[in-house]
Amino acid sequence: MLNIENYEAMAKLKLPDNEREWINIRADMLISSFAELEKINTDDVNPMVTVLDLQNILREDITVKMLSREEILSNAPEQYAPEQYDGYFQVPRTLE
Amino acid sequence: MDCFITDYKTGAALNSGCVVLEDSIMQKGRLTTAGSKILENFISPFDATVVSRLIANGKKILGKTKLNEFGIGRVSQDRPDDISGAVTAVADGVAETGLCNDFSGTVRRQAAEHGLCYIHPTYGTVSRYGLIPAISSMDQIGVVCRDLAAGFDILSVIAGSDPNDGAMYPDKVYSYSAASAAAGKNLKLGVPRNVLDLADEAGKSAVMEFAKQFDTAEECELKYFCVYSQVMYILGCAEISNNINRYDGIKFGYRTNNYKTLNDLYLNTRTEAFGLDTKLAAVMGSMVLSQEQYTPYYEKAMKIRRLIKESLEFDKYDIIVLPSGMKGDPYKQNALYALATLAGLPSVSMPYHGGGIHLIANVKNENALYTAWEVTKQ
Numbered sequence: 001m002l003n004i005e006n007y008e009a010m011a012k013l014k015l016p017d018n019e020r021e022w023i024n025i026r027a028d029m030l031i032s033s034f035a036e037l038e039k040i041n042t043d044d045v046n047p048m049v050t051v052l053d054l055q056n057i058l059r060e061d062i063t064v065k066m067l068s069r070e071e072i073l074s075n076a077p078e079q080y081a082p083e084q085y086d087g088y089f090q091v092p093r094t095l096e
Numbered sequence: 097m098d099c100f101i102t103d104y105k106t107g108a109a110l111n112s113g114c115v116v117l118e119d120s121i122m123q124k125g126r127l128t129t130a131g132s133k134i135l136e137n138f139i140s141p142f143d144a145t146v147v148s149r150l151i152a153n154g155k156k157i158l159g160k161t162k163l164n165e166f167g168i169g170r171v172s173q174d175r176p177d178d179i180s181g182a183v184t185a186v187a188d189g190v191a192e193t194g195l196c197n198d199f200s201g202t203v204r205r206q207a208a209e210h211g212l213c214y215i216h217p218t219y220g221t222v223s224r225y226g227l228i229p230a231i232s233s234m235d236q237i238g239v240v241c242r243d244l245a246a247g248f249d250i251l252s253v254i255a256g257s258d259p260n261d262g263a264m265y266p267d268k269v270y271s272y273s274a275a276s277a278a279a280g281k282n283l284k285l286g287v288p289r290n291v292l293d294l295a296d297e298a299g300k301s302a303v304m305e306f307a308k309q310f311d312t313a314e315e316c317e318l319k320y321f322c323v324y325s326q327v328m329y330i331l332g333c334a335e336i337s338n339n340i341n342r343y344d345g346i347k348f349g350y351r352t353n354n355y356k357t358l359n360d361l362y363l364n365t366r367t368e369a370f371g372l373d374t375k376l377a378a379v380m381g382s383m384v385l386s387q388e389q390y391t392p393y394y395e396k397a398m399k400i401r402r403l404i405k406e407s408l409e410f411d412k413y414d415i416i417v418l419p420s421g422m423k424g425d426p427y428k429q430n431a432l433y434a435l436a437t438l439a440g441l442p443s444v445s446m447p448y449h450g451g452g453i454h455l456i457a458n459v460k461n462e463n464a465l466y467t468a469w470e471v472t473k474q
Contacts, residue, residue, distance in 0.1 A: 010382035011337060012344075013375055014363040023376050026172055030380060033427070034330065036323050037396050040403070047398030050233050050263065051405065051440030052220050057262040071141040075348035089347055092358050 115150055115250065116185045118196040119160040120167060121237065122226040123147050130228040131165040134343045134350045134369035144226020145261070146195060146237055146254040153253045158191050165371045166230045168336065169200030171329070171427040175373065177202050182240050183210050193241045193250045197227055199234040199332070201433020204445040207240050208420040208452030213469070215239045215247045218460050219440030220265045222251070223258035231335040232263075234437045244444065244469045248272040248462070265460070274466040277474045281309065283464060286316035286413035291422075291432070299419025302451030306417060309471050316416070319407045323400060324434035325427055330384050330397040331438075337381025340374065405439040410458035415468055420445050420452030448472065 004024055008015055015023065069087055073079060078090040117123060120130045122140035124147075129135045143151070150157060161181025164170065170177050180203045182194030187210040196203045198216060207214035216238040224235050237254065241247030255270040274280070285307055292300055307313035320327075345351035345365030352364035370378070384393040408416075422429050436443035436456050443456045444465040457464040 004379050004383075007379045007382040007386065010386070011375075011378035012341075012362045012366050013370070013378060014367050015375065016367075019372060019375065022372060023379055026376055027380060027383075030171070030329060030427075034326050034393060036326055037393075037400060040320065040323065040400055042396060042399035042403065045399040045402055047395055048402035048405065049398065051438075052263055052265070054263070059259065067141055072347075074141060075138055077345060077349070077351035091346055092355060092361055094358050 113154065114156045114158050114191045114193075116158050116161045116182055116191040116194040117147065118163050118167075118180070118182050118194065120163060120197050120228040120230075121146060121160075121195055122228070123157065123160070126160065128160070128228065131163045131167070132343075132369065132371065132374070134340075134366070135228070135348075136350055136369075138349055140226075142226065145223035145258045147226065149254050149256075150250075155250070155253065158185075161185055161194060163196070164200075164202065165374050166228065166336065166340070167197050167200060167202075168230065168332075168373050168377055169202045169426065169430055170373055171376075171425075171430070177206070177426065180206050180240070183207055183212060186212055186240050186242060192246055193239050195237050195250075195254070196240055197230065197235050197237055198433075199231050199236070199437050201430055201437065203238075203240060204433050204443070204454065205420055205429070205452075208445045208447050208454070211242075211447050213241050213244050213247060213444060213446040215241070215244065215251055215462070215465075216436055216443045216445075217251060217255060217462060218265075218442045220263055221255045221267070221270060221460065223254075223256075223261040223264065225258055225260035229339045231332045232339065233335060234332070234440075236437075236440075244274075244446075244466055248466055251462075267460075270460075270462075272462050272466055274463065274470040277467075277470045280467040280471040281311050283310055283312075283414040283468055283471075284412065285310050285313040286409060286416045287313055288318040288321065288416065288418065289315045290317050291321055291418055294422050294424070295419035296421050296423050296451075298451030299421045299453075300451075302448045302453050303417050303419050305449040306453050306472065309474070310468075313417075314413070316409060316413065318416070318435065320400060320404050321431060321435075324404070324431040324438070327397045327400050327404065328430060328434040328438060329380070329427070330393050331401065333377045333381035334385050334394050335381070336374075336377045337379075337385070340370070340378060343369070401438055404435070408435075408439065408441075408458075410461075414457065414461070414464045416456045418454040418456070420454045444469065446472075 080088040080090040239247040350369045355361040442462045
């Protein structure tokens with residue numbers, strides 16, 4: 001059975017036991033089905049990242065304003081002293 | 097509501113021009129939740145490009161409709177898919193058309209089951225700017241509609257290159273038209289025998305009856321059909337797990353009240369807010385992208401994706417015809433819709449002869465699908 005706790009941590013999740021059990025069972029089923037891939041010869045085949053045959057899509061190096069500071073902060077769960085400062089996202093302390 | 101609902105059974109114009117948007121498409125000043133608690137309070141700061149184009153063309157947007165969380169199709173029989181809100185709205189005559197992002201095939205299948213059509217356009221023809229991303233290499237906004245004329249009318253409004261979406265063909269405008277039914281009978285159909293053998297009886301009958309309408313319908317084979325679901329799921333989970341990394345409770349969306357440290361905030365926000373299928377996709381995505389599993393799963397799936405696209409015989413056939421339903425669990429059923437999604441091809445699902453059919457054409461050949469529908473109207 002897959003040890004999903006490693007991958008759970010990578011996905012930044014902390015699953016309750018009942019959900020971990022449900023996911024374990026489904027993950028096992030899915031991984032069993034993935035065994036079919038081994039039967040297909042992919043020697044000398046390049047991976048396909050995108051179906052589009054496009055290269056280096058660039059735009060002019062010109063500053064374009066998309067959203068205002070107010071619009072960006074409008075959905076913030078918590079802001080830091082918005083009356084005093086221009087506006088910052090507030091997060092828990094990260095340094096001791 | 098400023099749209100007048102008429103009785104669709106009489107054939108009268110039903111809410112002409114009214115469109116509903118799946119709630120993964122942003123409309124300025126309105127909630128856009130993508131069906132997830134993590135975005136339960138997210139108010140869009142801008143319109144998606146498709147919304148701007150609908151408004152500029154005088155189309156009335158009625159509102160938002162529900163979807164599976166992030167559009168993720170369910171793979172387990174104990175958790176069947178919810179019915180798409182857009183399918184319900186169009187089926188009930190509330191709206192004439194609905195826009196959805198249907199990478200999983202859920203909406204295509206449900207549309208046919210409810211007597212509706214779904215147009216899944218060529219990948220790269222409709223802007224994804226303002227669409228909540230799920231699988232970036234497969235996301236494509238399509239149209240659920242009662243008839244394809246209305247659906248292609250809306251598609252011609254929203255399709256076309258957009259400087260805000262770098263993964264698009266350069267064509268600024270697409271116009272869709274159907275040839276006459278008489279000319280349409282010359283379309284060459286490929287009917288994959290290896291898929292038809294797995295179809296349910298209604299689907300098999302629908303495909304055979306449909307093929308009889310055309311002068312040339314030959315048996316063919318979809319060579320890698322047996323691994324479509326697996327390739328779709330591996331690549332899908334990898335990209336979904338990457339795209340949902342942005343939901344951390346910091347800049348927008350749901351934030352847990354239960355935290356002391358930054359790591360607690362991340363873990364508890366995401367654990368409390370994501371649904372079970374999203375968590376499964378996140379865990380599987382992390383697994384297939386991990387160092388030891390990347391080569392046998394993710395890289396292998398990307399290689400098979402190329403083989404799938406290169407194995408298609410659009411030099412011999414104009415349209416590949418599949419049933420819209422198959423025997424087996426939801427995970428296996430997803431294979432019917434995976435081809436168009438994986439290869440970025442246009443497809444249409446529609447009800448036919450008591451069942452449903454799913455038609456796939458080559459890149460930017462939506463007109464072949466439109467013409468095939470004209471033939472069925474005879």
